[in-house]
Amino acid sequence: MNDSKNVKDIVRNFINNSINIDALGDDEDLFETGLINSLFAVQLMTFVERKFGVEIGGDDLHIDNFKSVSATAAFVVRKSSGQVA
Amino acid sequence: MNMDIFLTAEQIKRHAEFQDFAASNVEPFAYKWDRAQQIPDSAVSQLGAAGYLGANIPCEFGGRGWDVVTFGLLHEALGRSDSAFTGILTVQSMISAALLKWGTAEQRGKWLGPLAKGEIIGAFALTEPGTGSDLQSMATEFRRNDRTGGLVLNGEKKWISNGQKAGVFLVFGMLDRQPLACLVPRESDGFEIEPIDNMLGFRAAGLARLRFHEVPIPATNIVGKPGFALSHIAPIGLQYGRISTACSALGLLRACFEESTRYAASRKVSGQNLGDIGMIQSLIANMGTNLEAAKLLCWNACRAEDDHLPETFTTSMIAKYFASRAAVQAASDAVQIHGASGCHESSPVARFYRGAKITEIIEGTTQVHEFILGKTFVHNAIGDQRRQRPNPGV
Ligand SMILES: Cc1cc2nc3c(=O)[nH]c(=O)nc-3n(C[C@H](O)[C@H](O)[C@H](O)COP(=O)(O)OP(=O)(O)OC[C@H]3O[C@@H](n4cnc5c(N)ncnc54)[C@H](O)[C@@H]3O)c2cc1C
Numbered sequence: 001m002n003d004s005k006n007v008k009d010i011v012r013n014f015i016n017n018s019i020n021i022d023a024l025g026d027d028e029d030l031f032e033t034g035l036i037n038s039l040f041a042v043q044l045m046t047f048v049e050r051k052f053g054v055e056i057g058g059d060d061l062h063i064d065n066f067k068s069v070s071a072t073a074a075f076v077v078r079k080s081s082g083q084v085a
Numbered sequence: 086m087n088m089d090i091f092l093t094a095e096q097i098k099r100h101a102e103f104q105d106f107a108a109s110n111v112e113p114f115a116y117k118w119d120r121a122q123q124i125p126d127s128a129v130s131q132l133g134a135a136g137y138l139g140a141n142i143p144c145e146f147g148g149r150g151w152d153v154v155t156f157g158l159l160h161e162a163l164g165r166s167d168s169a170f171t172g173i174l175t176v177q178s179m180i181s182a183a184l185l186k187w188g189t190a191e192q193r194g195k196w197l198g199p200l201a202k203g204e205i206i207g208a209f210a211l212t213e214p215g216t217g218s219d220l221q222s223m224a225t226e227f228r229r230n231d232r233t234g235g236l237v238l239n240g241e242k243k244w245i246s247n248g249q250k251a252g253v254f255l256v257f258g259m260l261d262r263q264p265l266a267c268l269v270p271r272e273s274d275g276f277e278i279e280p281i282d283n284m285l286g287f288r289a290a291g292l293a294r295l296r297f298h299e300v301p302i303p304a305t306n307i308v309g310k311p312g313f314a315l316s317h318i319a320p321i322g323l324q325y326g327r328i329s330t331a332c333s334a335l336g337l338l339r340a341c342f343e344e345s346t347r348y349a350a351s352r353k354v355s356g357q358n359l360g361d362i363g364m365i366q367s368l369i370a371n372m373g374t375n376l377e378a379a380k381l382l383c384w385n386a387c388r389a390e391d392d393h394l395p396e397t398f399t400t401s402m403i404a405k406y407f408a409s410r411a412a413v414q415a416a417s418d419a420v421q422i423h424g425a426s427g428c429h430e431s432s433p434v435a436r437f438y439r440g441a442k443i444t445e446i447i448e449g450t451t452q453v454h455e456f457i458l459g460k461t462f463v464h465n466a467i468g469d470q471r472r473q474r475p476n477p478g479v
Contacts, residue, residue: 014395020468037460039398041316042324047395058187061310061317 007052008073014047015069026069041066048072054079091384092154099155103162106135115167118289119436122282124170129250133203137163138177141325142185146193148201156325157332157387164336168440171336172290173206175329175448176247179322180207180255183266186321187309192268196253208251209322210242210269210295217244218453220315225258227265227302236260236267236307238275238300246447248293249280255322256297257314264314268306275300286439287447324401326448328386331404334412334444335379337437341412341419342372344434348423359422368418375411382407399461406454409444416441 008026016024019036030036044066045056054076065075092100110131118124132138140156142148151159156178163171181200184192199205216222225240240258248254254269269276281292309318346369349360359365386404389397419434420427427434445451 017468020464020471037464038316038457039320039461042320042398043395045317046393046397050393050395058189058309061187061313063312 004073004077007076008069010051011048011073011076012069014051015044015072018043024069027071028069029067030069031063031067044072048076052076052080091381092158096152096155096158099151100158100162103137103159104165106137107162107166111163111166111170115170115436116431116433118167119169120430122284122288123249124173124289124291126250128170129173129203129206132173136201137174138203138206139181139201140174141178142181142197142201146185146197146201148181148197152387153328153390154384154387157328157383160329160332161336161339161383164333165340166336167289168333168337168437168444169287169289171329171333172246172287173250175326175333176209177203177207178325178329179209180253182325183209183255183308183318183322187266187318189305191305192308196268199252205252206247206250208245208247208254208293209326210245210248210254210256211319212242212244214241214243214294218450220257220264220319223257223259223264225256225297227258227260227267229260230301233301233303235304236302238267238269238297238302240297242295242297244281245293245295246287246290248278248295249291251291254295255308256295257319260311263312264316265311266308266314266318267302268308269297269300269302273300273302284443286436286441286443288439320398323448324390324398327401327405328383328390330444330448331379331386331401331408332383334405334408334441335376335383337441337444338372338376338379338408338412338415341415341434341437341441342369342376344437345369345372345415345419345422365422368422372415372418375407375415379404379408379411399458402449402454402458405444405448406451406458409441410451412437412441412444 012026018040019033048054049056064071066072136149137159139148140151140159144150160171160174163174177200181197184196200207211220213223213225215224225242227236227238230237238256238258242256252271255266256269257264257266259265275298277296279294281294284292349365349369350358352359382404386401389400416434416438420438423432423434426432429435
């Protein structure tokens, strides 16, 4: 199972590197920053799948699952504990 | 190049099989199909029987479940003979990949088996008469039908490969200004298909214009969720489209190289072989070097997809960008080397010349690749400066 603090650190690190800012708040809406490119969504998805061994499917497509560092980390924790997203 | 270093024994064996298939079932007919602007159903059935239409579909759904490198080798081998024919596989893999990733259990159960066996051909409908690269401006519209609980589709799509033969279309449009993708069976009410002939290249790829007039779409045909069609659904299909197109362009590049070297070795000019002339050697050197470089980029892209790396989307763009441009250059030089005989429609290099250009347009144009890759490279450099470490490139 993925520990939530650890997951958040890993997700934050990936997102900060992807959008090149350090000061992004964990709850800041990624899609409203205007900093992400057209491939970011699938890159984040692929990273999460590979790093945490979860598989994202059609039922998981909710903006609330990926809109921020906190949201993505919480999604990973829920998903890897077998809870429905 | 000795490909053994980069490929497994199994992959090398399969590549040889794919090349044999192309030499017997594709190459001898490519000229005829190009002239007729059509690939006969029997040839498509052969693709299905060989399992090639299900190359990227897992065995549990009746596909071959091959790794992406093997998928790339298949597209290279067929691209060597006929890029229009390979286009059928490209689109089949795009719709299959999108369904595999985002389809409901019911959609996967219903469509993947027939797609894998070639019992049904798929099409991927993004482009419209008014917009291609700028997909956010799509005018095709879905509307909710409160009475049925489903949707109603209106609009037009254009330049859709396989459109003439496809039994099912993955159609992208807007629902309440949110991008949405839906499966639309060919026999749907209000769905009209008009063949498009006389393309520059890919003449046999069965392009069509699609018109939707109040087409009823059951809610069970929605793939993914509203709002995710351009950020998540299309990119998974386009990822396979780019890998396929890159590898097909690689095959075309190999074709140009093989035809050019063979011709240069036998054609006499002023008492010497064409290939002894420095300027011709220069063209061939460039072609052969690009061929080796494209090979490495293509296998790298395939492997990144096999390893499910986040950078897989960038590596496939790099491979597609390089291989398609190199193919255009090689085809132009191949015609030059062949002189007038390369300018007649019966010459394979004339067909390669027309086909190569198409690879620079489909699955994102060269300029769109430059825009995204250029931005990505600069972005990476900024990140590297921030972290104060040397720039590793991609
Ligand atoms: C043989 C063939 C098969 C095809 N099959 C399919 C299919 O199966 N499904 C499908 O949906 N579509 C298909 N297409 C359409 C193809 O995807 C589009 O042609 C392509 O996306 C480009 O769109 P466009 O033609 O509208 O050109 P436009 O987007 O109008 O572009 C025109 C020119 O402007 C450049 N340009 C556009 N935007 C930018 C930018 N931001 N910066 C710099 N330059 C820019 C382009 O590179 C191009 O040179 C096919 C096309 C062909 C030729």
